[in-house]
Amino acid sequence: MIAVLLGVATVAAGAVALGGSLDPAGANTSVRDERLSDLTGIARSTYDRDLVWAVGGPSAGAAVYAIAPNGTTAARVALGGATNDGWQDVAAGPDNTLWVLGPGRSSGGSTLMSVYRISEPSSTSQTWTAATEYRLSIPGTGSRGASLLVSPWSGRLLIATEEAGGGTLYGASPTLAESGTNSLSRVRDIPANVTGAAFAPGGHPMVLVTADRAYLDNGRYAQNTTQALPAGTDVTGVSIDRSGRTLLVADASGPEILTLPLESAPATAGPTSATTSAPTAPARTTSPTTTTTTTTPPQRTVAPTTTSSSPTSRATTTTSSAGVARTPSGTMALSMYNGSFAYDTFRSLFGSYPAVETTYLNADQVTTPNIRQHQAQIDRGVSPVITLGYKNGPFTRAQIAAWGSNVQSYYRTFVAGLKTLSDYAAAANNGTRVYFADEHEAQVKINQDKYSFSGYGSSQVPTTAASAAAWNQVMGYVRSAAPNVIRTYWYGGSGANEDTFASLLTPSLIQMATFDPYRWKHNSPSDTPQRLWASKISSLKSKSWMRNSDGSLKPWGLTEWGTDVSMGDTSNATFVTQAVDYLRSEGASFAVYFNRTDGNNSTNKFTITDGKSPRTLAAFRTAVSGG
Numbered sequence: 001m002i003a004v005l006l007g008v009a010t011v012a013a014g015a016v017a018l019g020g021s022l023d024p025a026g027a028n029t030s031v032r033d034e035r036l037s038d039l040t041g042i043a044r045s046t047y048d049r050d051l052v053w054a055v056g057g058p059s060a061g062a063a064v065y066a067i068a069p070n071g072t073t074a075a076r077v078a079l080g081g082a083t084n085d086g087w088q089d090v091a092a093g094p095d096n097t098l099w100v101l102g103p104g105r106s107s108g109g110s111t112l113m114s115v116y117r118i119s120e121p122s123s124t125s126q127t128w129t130a131a132t133e134y135r136l137s138i139p140g141t142g143s144r145g146a147s148l149l150v151s152p153w154s155g156r157l158l159i160a161t162e163e164a165g166g167g168t169l170y171g172a173s174p175t176l177a178e179s180g181t182n183s184l185s186r187v188r189d190i191p192a193n194v195t196g197a198a199f200a201p202g203g204h205p206m207v208l209v210t211a212d213r214a215y216l217d218n219g220r221y222a223q224n225t226t227q228a229l230p231a232g233t234d235v236t237g238v239s240i241d242r243s244g245r246t247l248l249v250a251d252a253s254g255p256e257i258l259t260l261p262l263e264s265a266p267a268t269a270g271p272t273s274a275t276t277s278a279p280t281a282p283a284r285t286t287s288p289t290t291t292t293t294t295t296t297p298p299q300r301t302v303a304p305t306t307t308s309s310s311p312t313s314r315a316t317t318t319t320s321s322a323g324v325a326r327t328p329s330g331t332m333a334l335s336m337y338n339g340s341f342a343y344d345t346f347r348s349l350f351g352s353y354p355a356v357e358t359t360y361l362n363a364d365q366v367t368t369p370n371i372r373q374h375q376a377q378i379d380r381g382v383s384p385v386i387t388l389g390y391k392n393g394p395f396t397r398a399q400i401a402a403w404g405s406n407v408q409s410y411y412r413t414f415v416a417g418l419k420t421l422s423d424y425a426a427a428a429n430n431g432t433r434v435y436f437a438d439e440h441e442a443q444v445k446i447n448q449d450k451y452s453f454s455g456y457g458s459s460q461v462p463t464t465a466a467s468a469a470a471w472n473q474v475m476g477y478v479r480s481a482a483p484n485v486i487r488t489y490w491y492g493g494s495g496a497n498e499d500t501f502a503s504l505l506t507p508s509l510i511q512m513a514t515f516d517p518y519r520w521k522h523n524s525p526s527d528t529p530q531r532l533w534a535s536k537i538s539s540l541k542s543k544s545w546m547r548n549s550d551g552s553l554k555p556w557g558l559t560e561w562g563t564d565v566s567m568g569d570t571s572n573a574t575f576v577t578q579a580v581d582y583l584r585s586e587g588a589s590f591a592v593y594f595n596r597t598d599g600n601n602s603t604n605k606f607t608i609t610d611g612k613s614p615r616t617l618a619a620f621r622t623a624v625s626g627g
Contacts, residue, residue, distance in 0.1 A: 099157065104146060160190055161351075171184060210235065234252040388438055447496050515556075517573060564606060
């Protein structure tokens with residue numbers, strides 16, 4: 001079910017992993033469990049704890065092992081329905097999942113293997129879990145090993161083959177089927193003799209390891225590098241700790257887990273612009289060069305096209321083939337709104353591009369998203385969050401719900417633009433997604449009488465029922481015409497009729513939810529994020545429409561947040577630090593700081609980059625870097 005693992009842009013939490021994210025080289029862990037004498041793969045825990053999951057050969061049984069920092073086994077969890085006939089690797093995936101790769105066998109002109117998906121146990125007292133098996137096929141045959149990667153952004157499964165003449169990276173299709181065989185396709189060449197592969201929590205670097213070297217892809221617009229591994233090791237797997245700064249290398253000769261600092265660790269612990277692309281291999285040779293440099297990608301000229309599908313008379317309620325959305329494992333993207341397409345401003349302030357960026361559009365002013373500008377975002381690893389508002393028309397919410405020919409014509413053009421962008425992001429293969437919110441905070445606008453469109457007549461406001469019906473109609477069409485777009489319910493929280501509005505939405509159309517909490521001018525400098533926001537977050541998580549069909553929680557995030565400058569620089573610096581830690585612990589997918597004055601009330605000011613809030617800005621910079 002890779003198809004259901006829709007990525008959300010992320011920044012790694014600041015928690016340390018086995019050995020700590022800043023431990024020096026040599027702080028290694030001897031694996032004491034004799035059942036892991038044939039250590040074949042490791043993966044960091046997707047939870048904020050000092051555990052590494054390990055798998056071994058047949059003597060380890062069909063189980064994953066949680067290894068504590070002192071080398072003891074904190075948990076052994078058997079995989080129901082799985083057989084260990086030579087497991088090759090384990091990888092961490094989004095939504096607290098672990099994936100285990102079985103051995104390959106030749107069949108015709110292909111290599112067949114199985115991969116098992118489980119939910120990582122949150123408690124070390126758990127001893128058994130159900131496993132879902134997917135059968136995979138990659139081109140070619142022969143005695144070759146393989147390593148497993150799962151993108152923390154998109155959930156896409158990738159296989160890196162171990163071959164003396166040069167390996168290959170294969171990628172799964174957007175959908176993994178539980179029945180039949182899933183054919184993987186070639187992504188690119190990789191270095192020879194790769195024995196382990198992993199993504200950092202934020203998506204880059206991506207690391208491939210051989211017996212003596214680690215190859216690091218640090219992302220688009222950054223330099224790809226290599227670093228030497230200790231001599232005399234039998235490297236069978238690799239992971240990257242939660243800080244993104246430390247390599248964890250499985251050495252089967254101990255067996256032990258080596259803790260090595262990443263020599264080219266990025267400025268941000270969990271990079272804010274990720275890529276799922278592999279390190280570019282040199283020409284197939286057993287002696288790869290030591291350093292490669294990425295070049296600026298060519299400008300793509302994909303033009304918006306009109307989608308071939310026409311809006312239907314009513315939105316359907318069938319489940320989208322795009323599936324359900326998941327939250328990446330143990331990570332959160334931290335971004336800042338400085339106006340539309342301000343990614344260079346963010347980079348100048350914090351040293352990297354943001355993972356997400358919000359664009360506010362008004363339907364009376366645009367007929368399509370800005371394709372060129374959004375493609376430039378995507379080229380830099382920035383996922384667009386696009387919201388379309390209707391305060392000034394050109395349609396009432398009731399007219400949208402009625403889905404007349406003029407309304408259909410408008411959305412045929414606009415959603416074609418969304419599709420162009422989502423297809424572009426998929427082709428970029430760098431972890432970006434396109435998020436779309438129809439009428440953000442719709443009920444808040446109703447409550448505050450924000451609609452000025454003449455079409456409402458004397459009422460000057462849509463009804464809750466009409467606005468919700470319009471949301472369903474628009475998102476139903478987005479689902480059918482642009483299925484790769486992440487359908488986002490940007491809601492207002494706890495105001496009047498918010499629950500009524502949400503209850504009228506079709507739950508399957510909601511793939512993600514976002515809201516905008518603040519510490520306002522009327523709050524106190526002593527108010528903490530938890531005190532102000534805990535009830536809203538708890539309420540959100542409890543909603544039935546926040547559950548996927550399998551019972552898992554849909555991803556959620558903050559499309560705006562801030563703390564008023566009247567609270568004082570020292571208090572705000574503390575609040576920013578507390579907010580980031582709290583949101584990460586609660587599992588937010590992303591949080592976009594609103595670095596502006598409130599458009600509805602100019603007395604509410606949240607700007608921290610004007611030189612008047614140096615401590616707050618420093619705290620935000622530290623948070624971006626994973627500190």
